[in-house]
Amino acid sequence: MNRRRRIYEGKAKILYEGPEPGTLIAHFKDDATAFNNKKHEIVDGKGVLNNRISEYIFENLNAIGIQTHFIKRMNMREQLIKECEIIPLEIIVRNVAAGSIAKRLGLDEGTQLPRSIIEFCYKNDALDDPMVSEEHITAFGWASPQEIDDIMALAIRINDFLTGMFRAVGIRLVDFKIECGRYFEGDTMRVILADEISPDSCRLWDIDSNDKLDKDRFRQEMGGMLEAYQEVATRLGIHNINT
Ligand code: C5P
Numbered sequence: 001m002n003r004r005r006r007i008y009e010g011k012a013k014i015l016y017e018g019p020e021p022g023t024l025i026a027h028f029k030d031d032a033t034a035f036n037n038k039k040h041e042i043v044d045g046k047g048v049l050n051n052r053i054s055e056y057i058f059e060n061l062n063a064i065g066i067q068t069h070f071i072k073r074m075n076m077r078e079q080l081i082k083e084c085e086i087i088p089l090e091i092i093v094r095n096v097a098a099g100s101i102a103k104r105l106g107l108d109e110g111t112q113l114p115r116s117i118i119e120f121c122y123k124n125d126a127l128d129d130p131m132v133s134e135e136h137i138t139a140f141g142w143a144s145p146q147e148i149d150d151i152m153a154l155a156i157r158i159n160d161f162l163t164g165m166f167r168a169v170g171i172r173l174v175d176f177k178i179e180c181g182r183y184f185e186g187d188t189m190r191v192i193l194a195d196e197i198s199p200d201s202c203r204l205w206d207i208d209s210n211d212k213l214d215k216d217r218f219r220q221e222m223g224g225m226l227e228a229y230q231e232v233a234t235r236l237g238i239h240n241i242n243t
Pocket residue numbers: 090092098099100101129175176177200201202203215
């Protein structure tokens with residue numbers, strides 16, 4: 001029985017109308033998907049872990065003055081968020097070569113990049129989220145030059161903070177993906193962090209063993225995905241997951 005109005009259903013989350021105007025409820029599902037939904041399984045408990053890990057990260061980002069859509073966690077699977085207009089870009093920040101950049105540029109996985117690199121993909125499932133340049137983004141009007149600047153500044157601050165946060169618990173932040181939204185407060189519009197940051201959207205390697213603690217365990221059929229996500233939560237000091 002769910003009487004709330006469903007606004008949108010994505011691969012890993014459902015968005016419902018929130019209790020106040022301008023709010024939504026994000027419900028974290030157990031669906032694990034990869035290769036744009038070509039691989040799909042239900043992993044019991046993944047949504048609960050991602051809800052908690054993303055809450056932890058967004059609260060910490062809010063605390064250092066990075067504006068996010070996160071308001072508060074409501075229960076095991078749901079959080080209250082600010083409604084914003086999602087900018088149709090996936091913003092990827094990379095510190096170490098892995099995944100698509102390793103393949104595209106012929107780099108060995110694990111190679112430290114000369115500096116952190118930001119990439120943009122156009123968020124479009126039918127096209128498999130193609131990589132695009134700032135030229136495409138401004139020419140097609142997906143974001144303005146000022147918004148691209150704001151997004152890049154946000155991405156760099158988040159990368160700096162998360163790199164240190166994970167390093168402190170023995171984890172290397174290899175790369176991650178964020179999404180941003182336009183949030184209107186009266187007449188002012190600002191770019192804020194939206195969606196989630198979790199082991200679904202990051203590559204996280206144990207600093208000593210290089211063990212993968214992220215969705216690559218699922219993509220590469222390594223097994224132990226839930227245990228890896230649980231390990232990330234435990235190291236971050238997130239306990240009592242089932243509350
Ligand atoms: O596959 P690729 O190497 O481009 O992914 C870079 C980072 O962005 C990885 O951490 C991956 O989990 C994340 N990503 C994501 N959602 C996508 C594409 C990539 O979370 N649609």
